[in-house]
Amino acid sequence: MNEEIDEYAIYHQDFTTASDWEVFISRIEEVVFEWHLTKSKMPKKSSDYTKKWITKSDELIFRGLHFTLSYHALESSKSQIVENDEKSLLAELQEGLWNSTANFMDDSDGSPFPVSQWFGLKRYLMLCPKSPLVDGNLIRIIMSSVNIAFANIDCGVAFFVKIREHWQHSYIGLFEDNEHKVSFNTIHLKRISNQCSHLSGLVSLFKSKIASPVPLDAVVVATKFSYELKDSDSFAWRKESLSNEFLSIDGFDVKKLIELPFGSENNPLHSALLNAIWPRFRECAIIESSKFSDIDPIMAPIWTITIKLRNDLSCQLSEIIGKVMSLLDNNYLLMDTLGLSRSLGLVNPLNKITEAPITISKLVKAAVGRNTQISEFKGPITDDLLMPLLYYVFPDAVEDNNFSYSDCLEIDSKKDSNEAKLCSYVKTSPKDGLVWRLSVTSARLMDAGGLSYLAHFWYEFIQELQYRWEHRVLVPG
Numbered sequence: 001m002n003e004e005i006d007e008y009a010i011y012h013q014d015f016t017t018a019s020d021w022e023v024f025i026s027r028i029e030e031v032v033f034e035w036h037l038t039k040s041k042m043p044k045k046s047s048d049y050t051k052k053w054i055t056k057s058d059e060l061i062f063r064g065l066h067f068t069l070s071y072h073a074l075e076s077s078k079s080q081i082v083e084n085d086e087k088s089l090l091a092e093l094q095e096g097l098w099n100s101t102a103n104f105m106d107d108s109d110g111s112p113f114p115v116s117q118w119f120g121l122k123r124y125l126m127l128c129p130k131s132p133l134v135d136g137n138l139i140r141i142i143m144s145s146v147n148i149a150f151a152n153i154d155c156g157v158a159f160f161v162k163i164r165e166h167w168q169h170s171y172i173g174l175f176e177d178n179e180h181k182v183s184f185n186t187i188h189l190k191r192i193s194n195q196c197s198h199l200s201g202l203v204s205l206f207k208s209k210i211a212s213p214v215p216l217d218a219v220v221v222a223t224k225f226s227y228e229l230k231d232s233d234s235f236a237w238r239k240e241s242l243s244n245e246f247l248s249i250d251g252f253d254v255k256k257l258i259e260l261p262f263g264s265e266n267n268p269l270h271s272a273l274l275n276a277i278w279p280r281f282r283e284c285a286i287i288e289s290s291k292f293s294d295i296d297p298i299m300a301p302i303w304t305i306t307i308k309l310r311n312d313l314s315c316q317l318s319e320i321i322g323k324v325m326s327l328l329d330n331n332y333l334l335m336d337t338l339g340l341s342r343s344l345g346l347v348n349p350l351n352k353i354t355e356a357p358i359t360i361s362k363l364v365k366a367a368v369g370r371n372t373q374i375s376e377f378k379g380p381i382t383d384d385l386l387m388p389l390l391y392y393v394f395p396d397a398v399e400d401n402n403f404s405y406s407d408c409l410e411i412d413s414k415k416d417s418n419e420a421k422l423c424s425y426v427k428t429s430p431k432d433g434l435v436w437r438l439s440v441t442s443a444r445l446m447d448a449g450g451l452s453y454l455a456h457f458w459y460e461f462i463q464e465l466q467y468r469w470e471h472r473v474l475v476p477g
Helices: 021-034 086-103 136-153 199-210 254-258 318-328 334-338 349-351 360-370 382-395 417-426 435-450 451-468
Strands: 050-060 065-076 123-129 160-163 169-175 181-185 221-231 269-282 302-309
Touching: 021 050, 021 136, 021 318, 086 221, 136 169, 136 302, 160 181, 160 435, 199 221, 254 318, 254 435, 360 382, 382 435, 382 451, 435 451
Parallel strands: 123 160
Antiparallel strands: 050 065, 065 123, 160 169, 169 181, 221 269, 269 302
């Protein structure tokens, strides 16, 4: 009655064939080993870091899902390299955790993932799926794979896996050595429960997650209260406008001339964040529950403030400097700007410019000599304002002048020669000197009256320099 069974018809499982799960674990180990992230081959740590993040990445596939395994590390200062060991790796991790309490939820540190800022990490591994990882069973398999790979290669950096929807920023991480195991967990709540709204509830939640079979000692915690001011536009912003009365008043007021515009056109503040921080204390030292709180921000031992400025700032001083710098791209001749080429009958001024020596005053005089019917040149600046401006730039042109150069600009014969040179030539444009006065006056005229006012002033300035050159008069300042 027994039916004979062909032994070749029996299914034989080939245990030598690696499953997708084993291949996935092996691939993680290979990549991490190639990056020299085992504890025995870890790159030496540094006591000083730059703000630049270095990134390496590789692509992995498991069950048709695509993952990116990446390594992120702050660039270290080569002059501050320190030897690595297991204790130093754990100490670096613990120190970063405590330091992160002061910067928790502040601005991004430039890392591609926020875990570096949340947990104070200088380097970490991240396994990020291309599509959201929401299946609970698959998450457990992935974490099992990471734990096995981490232990097999004795990894020296914290290893994270991104789970849930990407916008939720949920991560699970781990780090382990011979004596300690550190778990990094994040949770995304749609609504904050009453238990999570005070310190006592958070400590109870933390202890429940540990699920220790023995009573735990007092937990060491850090607390930070943040107060953010966002609606800065609701505050009135008073802009200090610069008066141009010096263009029309009788007499000359130097104070109104040399005061350049300064300040922002609008409120430059985007937001302000004030943090009141208690860096480290035992849970029993401060009581903070739903009914009572010992936490008073005024009594916090550490305060920090973070200011965010607007990107599109419009500043008055930069605007006036921009007007002056725009003259570099102006190809018009001074004579054309003042209209002298047309009013004085200069058909081709370039023919005269090629003659040497040549000055603007000679061009004007030559043109006037050919056409005696042309009236004397009158610029946009009135004589009542022009003469005080010139006397301010050249105070030695009159005997009684209230705007003489500073004494520091003159070399005192009684002083040592080196001291005198330092006093007079420490700057290429010493304050209240000729170049300084010319620059400030030009900027104010350009801002108040435009290019025609500046051109007229420069024309008269060149005339004065020509006169001093021809009569061998020293140009001071």
